Amino acid sequence: MLELFYKGGNDVLEVKLHDIGEGMTEGEILHYLVKKGDRVTADQPLVEVQTDKMVAELPSPGTGTIKEIVVDTGTTVQVGTTLLYIEAEGGAAASEDEPKRNEQVKTEAAAEKKTVKRAFASSFNRVLATPFTRKIARDNNIDIEDVTPMDPSGRVTEEDVYRFLRGEQEPQADTAVPEKQAVSDERALRQTAAPDEIPFRGMRKQIAKKMTKSLFTIPHVTHFEEVNMTNLLKLREELKAAGVSVSVPAFFVKALVIALKDFPVFNAELDEENDKILLKKEYHIGLATDTEDGLIVPVVHDADKKSIKEIHNDMKRLNEKAKNGELKPADIRNSTFTISNVGPLGSIGATPIINYPETALVAFHKTKKRPIVNENDEIVIGHVMTLSMSFDHRVADGATAVAFTNRFASLIEQPNKLMLEMI
Amino acid sequence: MVVGEISQERELVIIGGGPGGYSAAIRAAQLGLPVTLIEQADLGGVCLNKGCIPSKVFTYAAKKKSEMSHLQELGLPAVEGTFNLGQLVSYKAKVTEQLRKGVESLCKANKVEVIQGKAGFIAEDRIGVENGHQFDIYVFKQAIIATGSSPVWPKGMLAGSSRVLLSHEIFSLTDMPKHLLVYGNDYISLEVATSFAALGAQVSVLLENTADFPFDESVNKELNRLLKKKKIQVVKEASIQSAEETANGVHVTVRAGGKEESLEGTHLFAAGSRRPNVKELGIDRFGVEQTDEGFIQVNGNMQSSVPSIYAIGDVTEGPLLAVKAIKQGKAAAEAIFGGKPEVDLTFVPAIAHTIPPIASAGLTEKQARDLGMDIRVSQFALGSNGYAMISGKKDGFVKVISDASNDIITGIHMIGEGAVELSGTFVQLLEMAAKEEDVKFPSYAHPSFNEGLLEAVEGLIGQAIHVAPKKRKEIKAT
Numbered sequence A: 001m002l003e004l005f006y007k008g009g010n011d012v013l014e015v016k017l018h019d020i021g022e023g024m025t026e027g028e029i030l031h032y033l034v035k036k037g038d039r040v041t042a043d044q045p046l047v048e049v050q051t052d053k054m055v056a057e058l059p060s061p062g063t064g065t066i067k068e069i070v071v072d073t074g075t076t077v078q079v080g081t082t083l084l085y086i087e088a089e090g091g092a093a094a095s096e097d098e099p100k101r102n103e104q105v106k107t108e109a110a111a112e113k114k115t116v117k118r119a120f121a122s123s124f125n126r127v128l129a130t131p132f133t134r135k136i137a138r139d140n141n142i143d144i145e146d147v148t149p150m151d152p153s154g155r156v157t158e159e160d161v162y163r164f165l166r167g168e169q170e171p172q173a174d175t176a177v178p179e180k181q182a183v184s185d186e187r188a189l190r191q192t193a194a195p196d197e198i199p200f201r202g203m204r205k206q207i208a209k210k211m212t213k214s215l216f217t218i219p220h221v222t223h224f225e226e227v228n229m230t231n232l233l234k235l236r237e238e239l240k241a242a243g244v245s246v247s248v249p250a251f252f253v254k255a256l257v258i259a260l261k262d263f264p265v266f267n268a269e270l271d272e273e274n275d276k277i278l279l280k281k282e283y284h285i286g287l288a289t290d291t292e293d294g295l296i297v298p299v300v301h302d303a304d305k306k307s308i309k310e311i312h313n314d315m316k317r318l319n320e321k322a323k324n325g326e327l328k329p330a331d332i333r334n335s336t337f338t339i340s341n342v343g344p345l346g347s348i349g350a351t352p353i354i355n356y357p358e359t360a361l362v363a364f365h366k367t368k369k370r371p372i373v374n375e376n377d378e379i380v381i382g383h384v385m386t387l388s389m390s391f392d393h394r395v396a397d398g399a400t401a402v403a404f405t406n407r408f409a410s411l412i413e414q415p416n417k418l419m420l421e422m423i
Numbered sequence B: 001m002v003v004g005e006i007s008q009e010r011e012l013v014i015i016g017g018g019p020g021g022y023s024a025a026i027r028a029a030q031l032g033l034p035v036t037l038i039e040q041a042d043l044g045g046v047c048l049n050k051g052c053i054p055s056k057v058f059t060y061a062a063k064k065k066s067e068m069s070h071l072q073e074l075g076l077p078a079v080e081g082t083f084n085l086g087q088l089v090s091y092k093a094k095v096t097e098q099l100r101k102g103v104e105s106l107c108k109a110n111k112v113e114v115i116q117g118k119a120g121f122i123a124e125d126r127i128g129v130e131n132g133h134q135f136d137i138y139v140f141k142q143a144i145i146a147t148g149s150s151p152v153w154p155k156g157m158l159a160g161s162s163r164v165l166l167s168h169e170i171f172s173l174t175d176m177p178k179h180l181l182v183y184g185n186d187y188i189s190l191e192v193a194t195s196f197a198a199l200g201a202q203v204s205v206l207l208e209n210t211a212d213f214p215f216d217e218s219v220n221k222e223l224n225r226l227l228k229k230k231k232i233q234v235v236k237e238a239s240i241q242s243a244e245e246t247a248n249g250v251h252v253t254v255r256a257g258g259k260e261e262s263l264e265g266t267h268l269f270a271a272g273s274r275r276p277n278v279k280e281l282g283i284d285r286f287g288v289e290q291t292d293e294g295f296i297q298v299n300g301n302m303q304s305s306v307p308s309i310y311a312i313g314d315v316t317e318g319p320l321l322a323v324k325a326i327k328q329g330k331a332a333a334e335a336i337f338g339g340k341p342e343v344d345l346t347f348v349p350a351i352a353h354t355i356p357p358i359a360s361a362g363l364t365e366k367q368a369r370d371l372g373m374d375i376r377v378s379q380f381a382l383g384s385n386g387y388a389m390i391s392g393k394k395d396g397f398v399k400v401i402s403d404a405s406n407d408i409i410t411g412i413h414m415i416g417e418g419a420v421e422l423s424g425t426f427v428q429l430l431e432m433a434a435k436e437e438d439v440k441f442p443s444y445a446h447p448s449f450n451e452g453l454l455e456a457v458e459g460l461i462g463q464a465i466h467v468a469p470k471k472r473k474e475i476k477a478t
Helices: A094-110 A131-139 A158-165 A172-190 A202-217 A230-241 A248-262 A308-324 A398-413 A415-421 B019-030 B045-049 B052-066 B068-073 B085-109 B187-198 B217-229 B322-337 B365-370 B386-391 B419-431 B436-440 B450-461
Strands: A012-016 A026-032 A045-050 A055-059 A064-069 A076-078 A082-088 A220-228 A268-271 A276-279 A285-291 A294-296 A337-341 A360-373 A379-392 B007-015 B035-039 B113-116 B118-123 B126-131 B134-145 B149-152 B179-184 B202-208 B233-246 B249-256 B259-265 B267-270 B273-276 B309-311 B350-352 B358-362 B375-381 B397-403 B409-415
Touching (some): A202 A294, A230 A248, A248 A285, A248 A360, A285 A308, A379 A398, A398 A415, B019 B085, B052 B068, B052 B187, B179 B259, B187 B202, B202 B259, B217 B233, B309 B322, B365 B375, B386 B450, B397 B450, B419 B450
Parallel strands (some): B007 B134, B134 B309
Antiparallel strands (some): A064 A082, B118 B126, B233 B249, B249 B259
């Protein structure tokens, strides 16, 4: 029950570029996986799109034949632009509608996409218009999705449809003007020299949204810990000499998974609605990764079922994909715990923001040579790394968090202990 | 084509006289099309004769029986004697017969030609109808397939047992089961469970391969609580391995939570699944496209891959519900007439005539969050509603979910008295894309259950009158 169904439309299915995540606003058409005249089935991938940070495939909304491809390969288009038309199966009557359809394509291109983006239109096929308004649109062979609503909430009215019919698309932006005007007036009073502007949209805006939500929802607590890396670095050198090269963070991920199994509350999600803390049974470790466009978090899935070598290979692969903007939506989904390895960049401490709705995050800082006191009470040179752990104080308390990082540190300081956890 | 074959000409032929088929026939007749309706059994189909209507006779009786103790609180005398199941079954027969006759006379009044017999396609434009020794052939311009679906026995169970029953059989029982095992995860299983429990049976629910009920999480939680209160045992994530009839009951082996256990009951009800009645129509031979499960593929006009053939209801994909069939039936008739109908099933309400009933439309809270929407959520307990107090129906609540970015209502879920009738308002609000203010503004009858909806919406912004301030849920925007 309550399943969502594909909305049975006319004989022609329109495939539009929709927001496939990370708040994208535009995408470049990399290449089409189908050509005009091809028969396609529902969910078959149609086109590869390069977004801010990912390569995504758009699936077919139904079964039919590719009627027309309207956007050329290599073009960058806004979200909401129609890419191609599919003649739905059994749609013999479609030819009659053809001229009108094509006119619409032109109107749309001319309208320059100032459309108010209809909320969640992409994944929940709801039409924000009364049944009567929808009927007026249907009776006039208009796809109501093409009508620009005056109401900023995206609700299409009869008047909007009639205006569309008369060929007047735009003035909708005017309604929002007074407020915006006031704000910019105030700015004008305060500023004399015009500042440089960076558009605040796409991934940057998405990051802002996520961070705000996390920090305003979760009471964060951060503590710091020092970890003696000497033995691990030695082990790594030994392995290297034996011809096996494994990065330090791969060991971190393995040790974290082991520690998380002992302290499952940090591999969890708080379900406030139902008064439950959901302890996850999967260990999907997110890797906060810096890219030219901003922060993205690819995920090593099922880290508990992978060897350190496999984790190393996964991390390497994900890092390269992130760098080249080739991450797929599946690569960045479902993390249960996130790490941020800022060590290579520097720093000795941070107060990281948790990757909502997870309950904790650990940042690893630079490993430095420091004088340390060894077991024989001698001062020697040791390799010491600091880490910062932020956790959700609603879900766990400080003592538990410290016990967790202690467990982690003991595994890294004596890496041979990792052997005991091998499955 | 056989040489010398005699065929009769018809404009529009509809195969199957269930709610979808007869609605299509009457709508087509209203539009002035000559219509022929072919039915092999009774007009009204499974819904009227074996499904929706008979089951509601039982749920209604159960509801009335559950009200007895409260009626005595009001000073009304206790009813003497035990519940007579046999009488309820004959009452059911009377109701279904009356309704069936109503459909028959409506068809007649609309000049719908009703032909009794079993239909099968011979070609894209002709159909044979078999009735005993008679076999007639009709050439048509358009046909609508509305043949519905049939039950499939669940794995590990055999047909023909008097103690293992499917949905069309359980409402014909003449002896009250002592201990009824209910196996399923849909609304009908829940209706059977709460009704038979109210009518006096001990009931255990084996929730088929799911961890919880199919509603919004808050509704599931309340439902679990109420079932527990009624001493209805619920076994979650259950999968029946085998079911055998014994001398005085059924012995069921069930796998749940990784363990196998044995259960004894006097009867077993299984919701089972259904398959579309397509095979015997012979449409494969001229390439009417079907899904892997055998459902006929249709476009927005209910037209199949063969332009002269339309299909509606359970033979097409989607929920197997009369409400869908009726909507599609009318749409198909309108499309054939040259209209531009639309069938949008986004807001088909999920309904269960349980005690208390459940109605749910739009997104659940979890679905909305999974879509990444910023939402507001509010829940109003019927315990704080005046009319609920009067009628002694204080269990349940109304829950409303709205989009925090534009105030538009995106989901309404109710468990409690009046939910089914109020669901009309829920779907109306959702189809109209109503905003919070659109619900808050109108005047609602006082006292009435309607006020539950009003207060749930007011609660979205912390303004429900009958909720103490400290209890007010924070406005949740995510």
